[in-house]
Amino acid sequence: MAASTSYETFIGLEIHIQLLTETKIFCGCKSKFGDKPNSNVCPVCLGYPGVLPALNEHAVELSYKVCRAMNCDLAKEGMFERKNYFYPDLTKNYQISQFEKPFGRNGYFEYESGGGIKRIRFHEIHLEEDAGKMIHQGGRSFCDYNRAGTCLLEIVTEPEFKEPQEAEDFLQAFRRTVRHLGVCDGNMEEGSLRCDANISINTPGAGLGVKTEVKNLNSSRFVKKALQYERRRQEKVLKSGGKIIQETRLWDEDKSVTESMRTKEEAHDYRYFPEPDLPPFRPDQAFFDMIEKSQIELPLARKQRLTEDYGLTPDQADYIVEEKAAADYFEAVVALGADAKTAAKWIMGNVAKELNRIDLSKADLGTEKCALSAERLTKLLGMLADNKIHGKIAAQTLAAIFNEDKDPEVIVKEQGWDSSADEGDLEKIVQQILDENPRVVEQIRGGDQKPRGFVVGKVMKATQGTANPQSVQSIIGKLIG
Ligand SMILES: [Zn+2]
Numbered sequence: 001m002a003a004s005t006s007y008e009t010f011i012g013l014e015i016h017i018q019l020l021t022e023t024k025i026f027c028g029c030k031s032k033f034g035d036k037p038n039s040n041v042c043p044v045c046l047g048y049p050g051v052l053p054a055l056n057e058h059a060v061e062l063s064y065k066v067c068r069a070m071n072c073d074l075a076k077e078g079m080f081e082r083k084n085y086f087y088p089d090l091t092k093n094y095q096i097s098q099f100e101k102p103f104g105r106n107g108y109f110e111y112e113s114g115g116g117i118k119r120i121r122f123h124e125i126h127l128e129e130d131a132g133k134m135i136h137q138g139g140r141s142f143c144d145y146n147r148a149g150t151c152l153l154e155i156v157t158e159p160e161f162k163e164p165q166e167a168e169d170f171l172q173a174f175r176r177t178v179r180h181l182g183v184c185d186g187n188m189e190e191g192s193l194r195c196d197a198n199i200s201i202n203t204p205g206a207g208l209g210v211k212t213e214v215k216n217l218n219s220s221r222f223v224k225k226a227l228q229y230e231r232r233r234q235e236k237v238l239k240s241g242g243k244i245i246q247e248t249r250l251w252d253e254d255k256s257v258t259e260s261m262r263t264k265e266e267a268h269d270y271r272y273f274p275e276p277d278l279p280p281f282r283p284d285q286a287f288f289d290m291i292e293k294s295q296i297e298l299p300l301a302r303k304q305r306l307t308e309d310y311g312l313t314p315d316q317a318d319y320i321v322e323e324k325a326a327a328d329y330f331e332a333v334v335a336l337g338a339d340a341k342t343a344a345k346w347i348m349g350n351v352a353k354e355l356n357r358i359d360l361s362k363a364d365l366g367t368e369k370c371a372l373s374a375e376r377l378t379k380l381l382g383m384l385a386d387n388k389i390h391g392k393i394a395a396q397t398l399a400a401i402f403n404e405d406k407d408p409e410v411i412v413k414e415q416g417w418d419s420s421a422d423e424g425d426l427e428k429i430v431q432q433i434l435d436e437n438p439r440v441v442e443q444i445r446g447g448d449q450k451p452r453g454f455v456v457g458k459v460m461k462a463t464q465g466t467a468n469p470q471s472v473q474s475i476i477g478k479l480i481g
Contacts, residue, residue, distance in 0.1 A: 012159035017184040019151040026053030037144035045149030047091030059151040067104025089132035102126035111173035164227035310340035329365035332374035
């Protein structure tokens, strides 16, 4: 959907991701969502006077890992500053963040949108502590400080998205990527990935307009909807001769509108100054080598490789790389000898159905939770390819693997589902059914093909579904001629 006006649109995103560290950024408290309120707190993250922060090295590693994956210039010296403001969920009345020397600058990221590959540049990526959480209930307000001091990475894009749809496409691809990197679970509903969007419009060639920022966007779809709404609103204001006010607005999903929350602060309002209790972080060469070594193939590149190397359709490749576990699993199955296209079809089809039935997802493939190891799926597909079993039996066997946690050969043997048993036996069964149904034989001889289905059905019943329907067809042809 193209812009409906003569205005040029500029959209930028600020994404916050909660890093998957065991503990918080400056203390040893557990970093965990969903625990009893105020159970993971200590004097440091509660901002008691006189306490000292100790930087969580794992958080720094994960931050640099993201910066490197996003093609940033990596800081040779990173610094922390105090960002001063008062809010009840901010225990110290300042937040330790990065301002002058963030860990990453000038990165970029490529994502699919509108049938092509687009590139968005990053202004910076910096590490900071998260605030606590306010809960407003029944006219009262509560503070939960479990989240206070958890590790938060902020990713700031340049205002270069031209369409709300691009912002949505980017966010989905970005989410998939941080999940692949193993740095964030990407759960937008629980707030471990949060996104604020800013947007301005202007007459073409005039550069950025006055921007508004939209908050409270807890899904990538809301980001798109809010931006579409906000663009229409700004157009109306400008067309009627009004001015856009720089402000922060909240997305109200129920009403599908943005509403003014507060006029926007400028950076100098926060009176940033260097955090005196944390020395600058100056990583050595070994640290940079370790970051370099930790890099993995990103989902977009992997998707392209799966289509090129294995002949998967873009849809199949997309489905499989959506979760790193599923992509690793798929490649393991192919490495064990399964046909790639068949494996992809099964993973998207029968396997997905079975996983859904037992409340697992493709993210569980290849893990201990999932009885269908790569070896078992490979064996199952092998038996299918060798005509030892046919499609319907293969699907039954698949269900049995999940139910009984056994190898497919064992199941097929125990159940007597092997259809390759004996062609001679099968021929005898077909002959017997033909003998019992002379009219059917006449009809088939007379050129009517329909009764063949009747015979196949009888044979399937007699063999409890194990016979290969194609074999039965050819035996009928052979016996009746
Ligand atoms: Zn603590």
